[in-house]
Amino acid sequence: MEQNVFSRIPLRTWNWLGVNEVRLPDGLQKITAKGRTATPAVETLEESAAGTDGKDFIKTGTGKAQRFFVAAGETAEKIAVFRKEELAEICAEVAEGGTLCLTCIQLAPEDRAFAGKVRIRAAKDAKVKFTAVEAGASETVTEVRIELEGDGSSADVAVAYFGDGERKIDMNYIIVQQGKDTEAEMQARGVLKDASDKIFRGALDFRRGSKGSAGREKEEVVLLNEGVRNRSVPLMLSQEDAVNGQHAVSAGRLDRAKWFYLMSRGLDEKAAQKLMAGSLFAPVLERIPDTELQREIMACIEERIADGEV
Template identity: 45%
Template sequence: MQNQELFSSIPMRTWRWLGVNGAALPAGLDVAEVQKIHVKAGEKKEAVQIYREGGHAEIEAHVEAGGTLSLVKVQLVPEGEDHADDVKVCVEEGGAFSYTIFEVGANELVSKLSVELAGKDAAADIAAFYFADKKRKFDFNYLVRQRGEHTDANMQVKGALMDEAQKVFRGTLDFIAGSAGSVGRENEDVIVLSPGVRNRSVPLMLSGEGDVDGHHAVSIGKMDEAKLFYLMSRGLDLAEARRLVVEADLFPVLARISDEALKEEIAASIEGRIGDAD
């Protein structure tokens, strides 16, 4: 049961029957815990947020001119609990925001990201990996608004689904009038491990400015049979081969963080579950 009010919605609505226009908060997650991050002009700051229990969290970050914020989010909430989070970031002239995301827990997840590239030459680099199995429901809504001239946005999302998991991903690049010379790239790669999953991907590009360079794509598919045949011909069983293929997407995202123990925990949290796919 969900609350009636929408927590997250797509900037440009589509057919209602698709079920991708918005998402409500899971029941009982009304009150958000707010964390504020302020990066001063020219300053470099790193932050790691790890979620090990259900709840509703909110992060508000402001990166002043020339500042750099590197944020890592790791969601390891137990299977029987729900989680929601809302990350809002404003980046001023010449500032940079790096966001690395791992979503591998929770029963029901609703995650929202909004980035404003407000100043000239502001940049955002977003890399995410998700893994959903059993009857988990994941809902993502990532939005980058490019307002300043010559801004740069890069959104790369990878994930795997198995059993009866459901996932909605909305990824939007919005070039606002006045963002001349800006570049935006958005891509999602989804690996389907079971026939019973439901995947919905909604890449969206909006533009009120003519002089921009935007690219978006989605790749959805079952395990590459050629890769599986090659790996199994080298003595691996099916479960091991599946793990290697999924890890090929996971490891480049893991490489963005330096905490070796945390890397091992993330990998271990999904390793055994992949072997149980149908």
């Protein structure tokens, strides 16, 4: 069972909560059945492929880890779109004063599993903007770990997720703040319906020496019906006194007053739900530097909101 542990929470809690480990989905365990770790070998690298419109799309579906380096003072914008079952990993290093904008979109088939790791290290005054959407696969597990090693480095992280049917979504997001005067922003926005099951762990880890650093983490999740299982694990760790950390979670059914207002304007129940879900996801989707992808994601979510009973 140990080899099927994909990720761990930074600080363990009660086992009965079921949030201490992220386990590899059954559909992906065959990849590690011969003793491999639950991560592709990072020594095996693939180059990114630049699109005709200038966007840099990372090759996916190769079974190989992707690693790249952002040079000092340079800016890189990369997009990864995952459309099939796979065990994926992206590793990046951002040198002094560099900027990385990384977008990861998961749209795997609904009868397949997906596991993905993202690991980023940021040097002095480096900036990381990471955007993710989890909208596919029957079972999804992800780990995102950003290490702000250099003084004045920053991370701006946003993820949107949608669960329906019996989908399982298990996410472990960690920002480690090591340098002085680092800044971290983490937001998660989700919609759950039917009998979907979701865990989101959002950790801000202030290490010794991170004096003057600040971090904020917030999750908002809308439950479209009873029967979903929602677990939110905001976590703040600190080895330094002079830091400023904040976290908040908002979870519940659609605001009835807003719902009835929209319906009084001629929208039916599901149309109102689509509109409110679109409003919730907009701050994340607007960060995606490809309008075609934005439209594809929202069309997929709207179709599934409309499907079945609510």
